[in-house]
Amino acid sequence: MLAKQLSVFIENRKGRLGELLDVLKESGVNILSLSLADTMEYGLLRLIVDDPQKGKESMTAAGCSCMLTEVFIVKIPHSPGSLQKILKTIADEEIGVEYMYGLSYGGDEACIVVKTSDSARAEEVFTKHGIETTSHCKLAF
Amino acid sequence: MIWSKEESLPRTELEALQLARLQETVARVYEKVPYYRAKMDAAGIKPQDVQSLADLAKLPFTTKQDMRDTYPFGLFAVPKDELLRIHASSGTTGKPTVVGYTRGDMETWTDCVARIACMGGATAKDVAQICFGYGMFTGAFGLHYGLEKIGAAIVPSSTGNSEKQLMYMKDFETTLLVATPSYALRLAEVARENGINPKTDLHIKTALVGSELLTDAMREEMHAVWGKDVNITSNYGMSELMGPGVSGECLEHCGMHINEDYFIPEIIDSETGEVLPAGEKGELVITCIKKEGLPLIRYRTKDVTRLFYEPCACGRTTCRMENPSGRSDDMLKIRGVNVFPGQIEEVVLSVEELGPHYEIIVEREGYTDKLTVRVELNKETDSFAELQRIEAFTKNKLKVILGLDAKVRLESPNTLQRFEGKAKRIKDLRKQ
Numbered sequence: 336m337l338a339k340q341l342s343v344f345i346e347n348r349k350g351r352l353g354e355l356l357d358v359l360k361e362s363g364v365n366i367l368s369l370s371l372a373d374t375m376e377y378g379l380l381r382l383i384v385d386d387p388q389k390g391k392e393s394m395t396a397a398g399c400s401c402m403l404t405e406v407f408i409v410k411i412p413h414s415p416g417s418l419q420k421i422l423k424t425i426a427d428e429e430i431g432v433e434y435m436y437g438l439s440y441g442g443d444e445a446c447i448v449v450k451t452s453d454s455a456r457a458e459e460v461f462t463k464h465g466i467e468t469t470s471h472c473k474l475a476f
Numbered sequence: 477m478i479w480s481k482e483e484s485l486p487r488t489e490l491e492a493l494q495l496a497r498l499q500e501t502v503a504r505v506y507e508k509v510p511y512y513r514a515k516m517d518a519a520g521i522k523p524q525d526v527q528s529l530a531d532l533a534k535l536p537f538t539t540k541q542d543m544r545d546t547y548p549f550g551l552f553a554v555p556k557d558e559l560l561r562i563h564a565s566s567g568t569t570g571k572p573t574v575v576g577y578t579r580g581d582m583e584t585w586t587d588c589v590a591r592i593a594c595m596g597g598a599t600a601k602d603v604a605q606i607c608f609g610y611g612m613f614t615g616a617f618g619l620h621y622g623l624e625k626i627g628a629a630i631v632p633s634s635t636g637n638s639e640k641q642l643m644y645m646k647d648f649e650t651t652l653l654v655a656t657p658s659y660a661l662r663l664a665e666v667a668r669e670n671g672i673n674p675k676t677d678l679h680i681k682t683a684l685v686g687s688e689l690l691t692d693a694m695r696e697e698m699h700a701v702w703g704k705d706v707n708i709t710s711n712y713g714m715s716e717l718m719g720p721g722v723s724g725e726c727l728e729h730c731g732m733h734i735n736e737d738y739f740i741p742e743i744i745d746s747e748t749g750e751v752l753p754a755g756e757k758g759e760l761v762i763t764c765i766k767k768e769g770l771p772l773i774r775y776r777t778k779d780v781t782r783l784f785y786e787p788c789a790c791g792r793t794t795c796r797m798e799n800p801s802g803r804s805d806d807m808l809k810i811r812g813v814n815v816f817p818g819q820i821e822e823v824v825l826s827v828e829e830l831g832p833h834y835e836i837i838v839e840r841e842g843y844t845d846k847l848t849v850r851v852e853l854n855k856e857t858d859s860f861a862e863l864q865r866i867e868a869f870t871k872n873k874l875k876v877i878l879g880l881d882a883k884v885r886l887e888s889p890n891t892l893q894r895f896e897g898k899a900k901r902i903k904d905l906r907k908q
């Protein structure tokens with residue numbers, strides 16, 4: 336099951352991240368997880384939010400360059416080796432991981448957000464190996 | 477259609493007319509303008525020394541500084557009561573430059589602009605919206621009279637309030653747009669923000685753009701947003717010489733035809749002042765040969781261009797000037813390389829992942845100049861590789877065109893400042 340991630344271009348300057356987060360706050364969009372990758376000049380802010388569409392609209396209205404990206408939110412048990420096991424499965428099936436970051440909400444399970452090189456095949460692989468994925472809205476908080 | 481018969485005279489006839497008018501003008505300024513007489517005397521030139529068009533090169537230049545030194549009316553060849561109109565430049569540095577028109581000058585001006593409007597495709601059926609500022613600036617009035625002469629219906633909407641401009645444009649079914657190229661692009665941007673598709677919801681068939689450099693890339697961008705069938709021509713002029721109407725592009729798009737029966741163009745080396753042969757690039761110098769109020773002799777325009785005298789497919793025999801590649805003043809010397817902002821603009825506009833706006837920053841780090849070009853990202857992406865590709869591609873293109881390394885700074889859309897008149901996109905921090 337694919338989930339929608341909000342990907343936002345961000346200039347690397349003081350206070351810019353705060354400005355962007357302010358936009359989400361003003362429109363009442365809740366952030367469940369985020370990752371920020373950057374170079375000296377710019378970065379990409381990747382967010383899992385409770386309402387991706389609304390998040391995108393408010394960011395666009397604020398003049399940001401942003402888009403919705405399809406990613407997987409993969410459920411993993413809170414136990415040593417479980418992340419490694421899933422990654423090995425993905426690698427064995429020759430699916431590339433473009434990036435990933437964690438999404439933890441306490442309890443017995445954690446999640447990782449994964450962007451794969453081939454969403455359709457990844458979906459099949461997850462089903463075949465009984466790896467559970469979720470769309471953000473079904474997360475229990 | 478060709479508006480005036482003088483536009484297609486055989487060259488020999490045209491040159492004879494130019495010489496007669498030049499001799500008359502030189503004799504008149506020598507008699508009526510003490511400043512010119514003093515300059516010519518100092519150079520050891522008398523009006524009768526002008527025996528051929530080549531003798532023009534013997535005459536001293538006129539510069540903007542001369543106009544400031546004689547502020548306000550010191551270069552005028554008629555008494556003030558013969559003037560019908562006085563305009564002045566904004567004068568960002570020092571005194572403004574003042575220009576004046578007699579009744580005869582107003583007629584000449586109108587004819588000049590009617591010619592270039594006609595060249596660009598304007599007809600009596602057009603509804604022409606003039607998005608140039610009315611006021612001390614000559615641009616709006618010049619186009620106004622010329623288009624009115626042709627018989628177009630004028631909408632003098634002036635500058636500012638883009639939403640209202642678009643409302644007029646839609647409701648009056650405006651067919652002809654007069655604007656700077658950057659404002660024409662800005663209008664299209666505002667249109668789309670307001671759910672108006674410039675190609676299908678508006679009726680623009682002709683765009684006469686001027687007062688700012690129109691690069692090929694900008695023209696393409698204009699076609700992309702306004703429609704590929706829109707006739708886009710640039711025209712050229714400056715208040716000191718007349719206002720708009722000095723030259724304009726015909727629909728063959730091979731340079732701007734100079735109204736040579738009114739203006740004699742020369743190209744000089746801006747450092748030595750030496751006249752360069754046809755086809756070579758240098759500073760444009762213009763002599764007004766049919767002006768009554770302010771007949772400037774060898775006025776240094778500071779615009780860098782080339783002249784072509786080959787006959788044009790449109791039937792006109794007047795010479796054509798290339799779109800200026802920049803101002804000899806705006807030319808930036810970066811690490812010893814001559815850079816014109818227009819070249820940078822050309823690159824920015826040619827990269828489809830970037831918006832049309834940009835800012836050029838030149839700094840000095842130690843003893844080295846550093847060039848940074850700020851651009852707006854026009855493509856949504858979730859990929860670093862893609863961002864790096866856009867950055868590297870732009871950097872590489874700049875390197876090819878400019879011959880030097882520039883830093884490219886990607887910014888979010890709508891970050892850079894928008895301009896409605898002449899754009900100020902250069903920050904040269906080396907002088908501070």
Ligand SMILES: [Zn+2]
Pocket residue numbers: 726727728733788789790791792
């Ligand atoms: Zn032509």
